[in-house]
Amino acid sequence: MTTPVLQASNLTKRYGRVTAIESGDLELYPGEILAVIGDNGAGKSSLIKALSGAVIPDSGEIYLDGERVHFRNPMDARAAGIETVYQTLAVAPGLDIADNLFLGREERKAGVLGSVFRMLDKGHMRSEARRHMNELGVATLQNIGQAVESLSGGQRQAVAVARSAAFGSKVVILDEPTAALGVKEGNRVLQLIRDVRDRGLPVILISHNMPHVFEVADRIHIQRLGRRATVITPQSHSMSEAVAIMTGAAEPPPHAA
Amino acid sequence: MSTTATKEPSPPQDFEVRQQESLGLRLQHLLHGNPTLGPLAVLIVAIIAFSLANSRFFSAPNLSLVLAQVTVIAVLALGQTLIILTAGIDLSVGAIAVFSAILMANFATKLGMPGILALLLGLIAGTAMGALNGSLVTRFRLPPFIVTLGTLSIFLSLNSVVSQSKTVRGSDMPDLMTWTGTTIPFGGFRLTYGSIIMLLLFAVFWYALSSTAWGKHVYATGDDIEAARLAGIRTNRVLFSVYTVAGLLYAIGAWILIGRLASASPNVGAEYNLDSITAVVLGGTSLFGGRGGVLGTLIGALIVGVFRNGLQLAGVEVVWQGFAIGLLVLVAVSLDQWIRKVKT
């Protein structure tokens, strides 16, 4: 078996009396889209937050490319190559697309202008932004310099996904990317996600939307009661079976993948 | 489930495009992208109107005068702009300015320090007061309104104690302290060094806000602080820096004030809070943060100065000056609300 790109082993996280995850496991292999599904309170949120550095687990290990890693905050995870797209997107509505793509990672001009005067290399950032959007197959929106808040929900999602694909070097985690979108835009975003995977970045996708999950995922991690119930594929089980395992109506089968 | 590398990207996708817009919507979008346009239009119309009312209005001496009159408030409003861009507000602006002036003046006279040292310590004091505001806002996560309301009282009380309610005369101070009031000819105009400093400061911060990462972070923090944080911006640092820099700006304003009045008085500046906020709001910067800029503030300050001077020259009774400014503010805020409603 190939080494997983990202692996969580025996993670535990308690909030007071409540156990969010216990003996939580997860593997993400290269070149795949792993969907994580589970009912509310199953612990998928905490599991993902542990992987993205937003939460520090009480115990357990996380391995990136086989190496043990400790994330003290989201920046550590980012620095290690894990990019997360949160449900709220984390875009600054008043700034433009290029600004948002490089938010927190702005590029400065070379030489004195950059080091002493801290001048931003806006031209370069704009052309890079255009390139990233094109590579992901997103038609150049009217103007790369337009404010993000004037974009539709799907376009904004595209900017956020493009940002994660541009800077993520190991893993991209997407939290409910199609939740707020209509049917048409939701499908566009799914295609975007496939393109990210096809460019060589494995993706973890959290979603409540079963049809979307079954359409795009390579493997499906089912989280239940704080731990992994099983992993299935869209081929091995049907949607209703997956839901049944998720809610506990059916016994989880041994891992199908 | 292929594990091969890059595949052909799917054909360019067309996300939903906005429908054709009405004129009103287009105006809304235009103003949304350029919040300075409205105030600039108001300023130009006002200048034209007052020039017609009294030919003396549009003359080099009079316009130089208006610039000198708005200089102190413009500098204070510059600091206030940075804070309001982060969706905060600073009610202690007048207190910090007046107290810094009293401190520098007393350092130079009562403690007999040389001018440059007194000035430096005064600037440091103002910066420290701003830093106090900044740390209370970030460390204790108190709303800026409450924090600066409290520090306003504290600084004013300290001001009373240190000054003993006494004004320090310019003639008793070293020349450096009143240097900002010296005028130099410039074309047909007469500029004070204070006004030159003010214009330089505006240029510096216009640059900083538009072309540095710090500037982008200020806007992002004010626009949506959670999003900024998640995007990796150290929002606490941004907020702290903004209040601290503002404190320094207020102290520089204090130095310019001493030059203009040839004295340091503990009783001036009762209206500086409202005046600075008025300039910011008239300039198109949104009180909700994330929108606007320093150029607008300069225009806002000029609008107030032009109205005061122009109405007096036009022979209008003083009571209408306040009325006019109040009306302008209401219009500016309503405009901002309308612009913000840009549909997505």
Add this chain to the structure above:
Amino acid sequence: MRQSMLSKRGRLGPALVAITLVLGAAACGGDDSGSGGGETVGLITKTDTNPFFVTMKEGAQQAATKAGLNLQTFAGKQDGDNESQVQAIESLTSAGAKGFLITPNDSKAIVPSIDKAKQQGMLAIALDTPTDPPDAVDATFATDNYQAGKLIGQWAKAKFDKEGKQAKIAMLDLNANQVSVDVKRDQGFLDGFGIPVGDPNKIGDESDARIAGHDVTDGAEDGGRTAMENLLQKDPSINLVYTINEPAAAGAYQALKAAGKDKTATIVSIDGGCPGVDNVKAGVIGATSMQFPLKMAAMGIDAIDKFVKDGTKPQVTAGKDFVDTGTTLITDQPQAGVEAKDSAWGKENCWG
């Protein structure tokens, strides 16, 4: 045995009495508010930052200590703060004060609180600013602001007549609210100068060509400078400047100086603060009408003292509904027919 115990008790008694006497004397000794173990009285000023009220407070404290009264002082948070003054009266009432002096921030709004206090038998005295109606208090000790304005008006008229100059007058007032002190000084000045006054309760309704214009200063240097600049732009021939107070005058002077008119224009003002007197000496201000806040406070405390001792209430000055604490013209350029004192005298009697 019994004898030694008796003698011990004997020594103890006098010791206890001595200690009590010492402690009692210490308790009755001076703290800086002049508590003489006597009756409590109060002083409520508009603010505690304006040097005028700071001086008033000092005068009241001195007078209270001398009279053996216990003075409690209060102030509004800013000009116009009525609420704090209402609370101050309530505090004094519950402290059992016999009377109080007040410079009301809001002449009308404070009256109900004063009525309540008087019903409790307290003596209420207004200082500097009358209440509305003026007889809401038992007495008012104040400057006759109209007279103060009139004096500088008369002085200016005499000076300009002597020098054969036509006056062009800039009126630098307080604010747009037409408050009593502003109106009285403004109208008094015009009357003293000989300009017909229109409605004496209103600023700005005069149409005499000698008046170049009115503007407002907020009674401070920065307002004074801006107002003077704008009026000068409107009419560069201004050569006489009336100012509401000396800080505004100082600001106006800076504007005149910047326009090169400091030698050709004359500034008159009202207040009599020591910085203002210095400005008279320096030639910045031509003449100023001095007020006497110390006298106001002393007379006020004196009146309460008499009331405490034998219940007599103060008498008003003939023809006025307040006790005039006087104004004196201070100038180094005396004019015939206008009584004045010079800046040296002014320096000895100034406040702040």
